[in-house]
Amino acid sequence: MRLSPDQLIFWQHGFFKLNGTIVFTWGLMIVLAAGSKLITRRLSTDLNRSRWQNLLEIVVTGIEKQIEDVGLKHPEKYIGFLGTLFLFVALAALCTIIPGYEPPTGSLSTTAALALCVFVAVPLFGIEEQGLGGYLASYTKPTFIMLPFNIISELSRTLALAVRLFGNMMSGAMIIAILLTITPFLFPIVMTALGLLTGMVQAYIFSILAAVYIAAATHTRKPKPALAPKT
């Protein structure tokens, strides 16, 4: 019973292993990068455009609107990072339709790497917005006693991001594998459909949570305006 694509070894030479996680991640990267490059080769701004360009525009404007709804005022600064997170996790979940494919997010290493990216990106965006002193001061809000708790919450929500995505993807694959040994014909198909749904929801949740954390870090506190004297 294979817990994750880590144990599916394609090629091994001494210490270096090409396991399923790496190969499927490379496949997803090639599909995303080459697909986007091909579609955006000839962009048109008039009403006569290819349907692939329409699809990409729907996706990009949808993500932009969601980022703005969360509270980030200039979504173009963050859409590179957040959009890539969403597209990678969503495509990793969608491709389970292809037989022989296992989602690389079903391995704790991939989800830990994505969560570490968020963990590093949040202070970077916060410092870019508020300056180093302002960002570090935000750890001592609302009182100085909250400093250890804020630090612990940073670490624990990163861990929660990784384990949440890993657990959802791994459980989907494992339920399908178990059902294949029990009732091979109808239920695995139903569970694959459910796995698609949870995969898309988890992709959305991952990117929205990353956006919320970035919004919390870049929320500049405006100084209180001086009260105008009553005339």
Place this chain on the structure above:
Amino acid sequence: MDSMTIIAVASIATAGLTTGIGCMCPALGEGRSVATALTALAQQPDASATITRTLFVGLAMIESTAIYCFVVSMILIFANPFWNHVIAGAATVAGK
């Protein structure tokens, strides 16, 4: 009972108990949150986008505790270090 039996029984019983309790309590929490979200939607249909998004984020947070319990159960059944240690010890004893 020797230690191998104790470890096996404890792992299996705990895995079942963890999954059982870990599925019940988050389900109760999610049910209550969806009920409250439906009430809010009925009172303010204009805010449906915000309410739906907040509902999904909240459901994902509640779901993660269920996922933690599932991961612990899976570890107990499939990647149990105590069981592996005991099995390795029994294999070396049988090999002698």
